[in-house]
Amino acid sequence: MSEEIITHSAEETIQWGREFAKRLKAPFLVLLTGDLGTGKTTLTKGLVSGLGAANENDVTSPTFTLVHVYGQQARVYHADLYRIESFHDFETLGLEDMFAGPAVAIVEWSEKFPLPSPWPMVRVRLEHLGGDSRRISVSDSV
Numbered sequence: 001m002s003e004e005i006i007t008h009s010a011e012e013t014i015q016w017g018r019e020f021a022k023r024l025k026a027p028f029l030v031l032l033t034g035d036l037g038t039g040k041t042t043l044t045k046g047l048v049s050g051l052g053a054a055n056e057n058d059v060t061s062p063t064f065t066l067v068h069v070y071g072q073q074a075r076v077y078h079a080d081l082y083r084i085e086s087f088h089d090f091e092t093l094g095l096e097d098m099f100a101g102p103a104v105a106i107v108e109w110s111e112k113f114p115l116p117s118p119w120p121m122v123r124v125r126l127e128h129l130g131g132d133s134r135r136i137s138v139s140d141s142v
Helices: 010-021 040-050 087-091 095-099
Strands: 003-007 028-033 067-070 076-080 104-108 121-130 133-139
Touching: 003 010, 010 040, 010 133, 028 040, 040 076, 040 104, 040 121, 076 095
Parallel strands: 028 104, 028 121, 076 104
Antiparallel strands: 003 133, 067 076, 121 133
């Protein structure tokens, strides 16, 4: 099953993420792809908020820390693999903790994610359409 939506602002992208999050049940892996500035972190704000793990304003890009963990009961991992150059770099992230218990994991730059997932997953591609408009394409959908 696939789905495509066009949003026209950051607020619409966050809102779509909140709605989409209602379909996610841990354990689940959300693989995000798209060029720089396409809204991966903006979408993640909506997903994390929609899952009840954190306020959208508390969700920031983990570009430098590489992994953020939100929530107590319902854990949500947010990983950014942009700076990952090799499998060794990936191994140093400690993402095995992510798979230790049921959680939702959101991975930006997921084309660099080298492991098969033991969890159900969805691929979400974001494309910049000019201005604040984005195309969000979902495949292997929930």
